[in-house]
Amino acid sequence: xxxxxxxxxxxxxxxxxxxxxxxxxxxxxxxxxxxxxxxxxxxxxxxxxxxxxxxxxxxxxxxxxxxxxxxxxxxxxxxxxxxxxxxxxxxxxxxxxxxxxxxxxxxxxxxxxxxxxxxxxxxxxxxxxxxxxxxxxxxxxxxxxxxxxxxxxxxxxxxxxxxxxxxxxxxxxxxxxxxxxxxxxxxxxxxxxxxxxxxxxxxxxxxxxxxxxxxxxxxxxxxxxxxxxxxxxxxxxxxxxxxxxxxxxxxxxxxxxxxxxxxxxxxxxxxxxxxxxxxxxxxxxxxxxxx
Amino acid sequence: xxxxxxxxxxxxxxxxxxxxxxxxxxxxxxxxxxxxxxxxxxxxxxxxxxxxxxxxxxxxxxxxxxxxxxxxxxxxxxxxxxxxxxxxxxxxxxxxxxxxxxxxxxxxxxxxxxxxxxxxxxxxxxxxxxxxxxxxxxxxxxxxxxxxxxxxxxxxxxxxxxxxxxxxxxxxxxxxxxxxxxxxxxxxxxxxxxxxxxxxxxxxxxxxxxxxxxxxxxxxxxxxxxxxxxxxxxxxxxxxxxxxxxxxxxxxxxxxxxxxxxxxxxxxxxxxxxxxxxxxxxxxxxxxxxxxxxxxxxxxxxxxxxxxxxxxxxxxxxxxxxxxxxxxxxxxxxxxxxxxxxxxxxxxxxxxxxxxxxxxxxxxxxxxxxxxxxxxxxxxxxxxxxxxx
Numbered sequence: 144x145x146x147x148x149x150x151x152x153x154x155x156x157x158x159x160x161x162x163x164x165x166x167x168x169x170x171x172x173x174x175x176x177x178x179x180x181x182x183x184x185x186x187x188x189x190x191x192x193x194x195x196x197x198x199x200x201x202x203x204x205x206x207x208x209x210x211x212x213x214x215x216x217x218x219x220x221x222x223x224x225x226x227x228x229x230x231x232x233x234x235x236x237x238x239x240x241x242x243x244x245x246x247x248x249x250x251x252x253x254x255x256x257x258x259x260x261x262x263x264x265x266x267x268x269x270x271x272x273x274x275x276x277x278x279x280x281x282x283x284x285x286x287x288x289x290x291x292x293x294x295x296x297x298x299x300x301x302x303x304x305x306x307x308x309x310x311x312x313x314x315x316x317x318x319x320x321x322x323x324x325x326x327x328x329x330x331x332x333x334x335x336x337x338x339x340x341x342x343x344x345x346x347x348x349x350x351x352x353x354x355x356x357x358x359x360x361x362x363x364x365x366x367x368x369x370x371x372x373x374x375x376x377x378x379x380x381x382x383x384x385x386x387x388x389x390x391x392x393x394x395x396x397x398x399x400x401x402x403x404x405x406x407x408x409x410x411x412x413x414x415x416x417x418x419x420x421x422x423x424x425x426x427x428x429x430x431x432x433x434x
Numbered sequence: 435x436x437x438x439x440x441x442x443x444x445x446x447x448x449x450x451x452x453x454x455x456x457x458x459x460x461x462x463x464x465x466x467x468x469x470x471x472x473x474x475x476x477x478x479x480x481x482x483x484x485x486x487x488x489x490x491x492x493x494x495x496x497x498x499x500x501x502x503x504x505x506x507x508x509x510x511x512x513x514x515x516x517x518x519x520x521x522x523x524x525x526x527x528x529x530x531x532x533x534x535x536x537x538x539x540x541x542x543x544x545x546x547x548x549x550x551x552x553x554x555x556x557x558x559x560x561x562x563x564x565x566x567x568x569x570x571x572x573x574x575x576x577x578x579x580x581x582x583x584x585x586x587x588x589x590x591x592x593x594x595x596x597x598x599x600x601x602x603x604x605x606x607x608x609x610x611x612x613x614x615x616x617x618x619x620x621x622x623x624x625x626x627x628x629x630x631x632x633x634x635x636x637x638x639x640x641x642x643x644x645x646x647x648x649x650x651x652x653x654x655x656x657x658x659x660x661x662x663x664x665x666x667x668x669x670x671x672x673x674x675x676x677x678x679x680x681x682x683x684x685x686x687x688x689x690x691x692x693x694x695x696x697x698x699x700x701x702x703x704x705x706x707x708x709x710x711x712x713x714x715x716x717x718x719x720x721x722x723x724x725x726x727x728x729x730x731x732x733x734x735x736x737x738x739x740x741x742x743x744x745x746x747x748x749x750x751x752x753x754x755x756x757x758x759x760x761x762x763x764x765x766x767x768x769x770x771x772x773x774x775x776x777x778x779x780x781x782x783x784x785x786x787x788x789x790x791x792x793x794x795x796x797x798x799x800x801x802x803x804x805x806x807x808x809x810x811x812x813x814x815x816x817x818x819x820x821x822x823x
Contacts, residue, residue: 151653258481353650398654403644
């Protein structure tokens with residue numbers, strides 16, 4: 144039972160990790176907590192559902208379609224709501240703008256799709272595999288695989304490509320990167336695009352896995368993924384992955400061995416303790432104040 | 435420059451607010467003096483997570499009002515229903531109840547389908563001496579709020595012992611797991627009723643667990659449930675979470691039946707649950723379209739002709755609630771809540787479309803029989819009818 148619960152936790156955690164990546168990448172580069180990120184994830188689930196039910200797509204094209212849509216949406220949100228404020232007003236204004244976008248996106252979905260919960264039709268053959276006493280459903284395998292592939296791909300991109308190098312440079316020092324001839328605006332757009340595409344993928348998979356898509360599904364998950372990013376060390380890409388999976392496991396173990404009533408309390412309690420001991424998060428770098 | 439501009443805006447905003455306030459006030463007097471109609475306020479959600487209860491309820495209420503008006507109304511006056519959407523939210527129902535009473539001047543409110551929400555509206559109704567008549571609140575502590583509070587529904591405290599008896603003695607399900615939704619007042623009130631009945635009827639509780647409404651991840655609970663090896667699962671919450679729990683059980687290859695109250699009575703149970711709930715989820719309620727009495731058959735036919743779908747428990751109970759209110763007003767020869775509420779309390783053996791209703795000494799309804807329903811081919815179908823002991 145412990146191993147089974149661990150597996151449940153890792154599955155839940157890897158969806159948090161996918162969303163946490165978007166928070167951490169954006170924060171790493173523009174020091175903005177993009178509160179609209181949870182809604183991008185919700186749009187991913189909704190667009191995926193639309194593609195599957197109305198357009199009759201199968202899983203992979205629907206996943207790619209939702210990721211592309213979210214990518215465009217993320218870039219658009221950045222262009223409309225954050226870029227005009229950058230450099231001209233305080234970071235707080237951008238944060239308020241992010242909250243505004245979050246409310247706008249969820250109520251917009253409420254308006255066009257209604258408040259009811261919808262389910263995905265069966266896009267994946269529901270087979271279960273047994274490894275000893277352990278049970279793995281086909282959807283769990285898909286979530287773990289897709290999440291792992293996306294995260295490995297992201298790491299490779301950041302570490303090995305020129306664009307990744309430009310991203311790292313921008314995140315280290317935006318102005319210096321600009322002076323070195325990096326098109327900073329383009330890098331920021333790219334960051335939003337990648338983060339949003341990952342959230343879109345998370346949305347589709349969670350929608351299929353839990354069979355529940357509704358306009359406010361992004362709010363709580365967004366908060367949790369944000370916490371996961373902080374737990375891992377905000378700004379750190381491997382940190383977001385570790386933070387997401389840790390939070391997922393904590394939550395499931397809390398339900399399994401203590402009580403469902405304290406599910407969130409346990410997860411967030413541990414988060415607070417970790418941050419008290421390591422304020423920079425699990426994998427965060429200690430930043431010495433530049434004076 | 436910047437500050438001047440914002441000051442200007444602030445002044446404009448304040449003026450707009452003042453104007454709308456004045457407009458709001460001037461609207462009031464016109465809507466108060468309409469003595470030639472009798473107004474009833476509908477309480478229920480038309481959107482949101484409990485809309486599955488409110489939508490059929492609204493149809494039942496509309497149909498009853500139309501039928502009464504076709505026969506000349508009550509006391510020579512036409513009935514008018516007002517239908518606001520409370521979205522299943524406590525804050526909304528409080529606002530709507532206040533609006534019905536102070537702006538629309540209703541004589542009675544019909545609803546809400548949910549216990550927790552009914553209590554919120556009942557406090558307001560009692561304070562303002564307006565009758566509230568719920569067609570769905572099954573939990574405890576509703577009529578205790580005051581003598582203007584009524585309900586017409588099968589009470590959990592009466593139905594559950596019969597249902598548990600059926601589970602243990604007819605089905606042989608003795609090891610029982612029970613899951614409560616902690617942020618759902620209906621669920622937290624129903625769980626002790628089940629636990630009490632299980633103990634009295636000689637069953638054992640194999641696992642007690644909990645979830646929260648609007649959760650979507652139930653992997654941990656279902657894994658625990660699987661390890662507990664219970665014969666049956668009692669879930670005291672609502673249909674949406676019930677469907678998602680059963681989906682998860684199917685995913686984990688757990689073959690178990692789920693028993694619940696009429697909180698599971700929503701079309702989305704079948705829509706969200708798909709094959710995972712087929713003949714697996716069984717819940718009790720006071721109404722079924724199978725094997726109807728003559729009154730019920732007539733109601734079902736008229737409802738089908740009007741709305742093109744089968745009525746459910748909420749449409750039947752709201753229909754009955756309006757009819758019972760009309761009867762009380764006719765008997766009292768008055769539409770004054772202070773006068774007709776006394777007639778209402780005397781109701782005995784009323785042959786409604788949702789079964790017979792009698793109000794006991796404490797105004798609690800006594801209804802029989804209990805219907806056990808399940809989902810078959812995507813529609814609700816009767817499993818068994820058991821009489822309340």
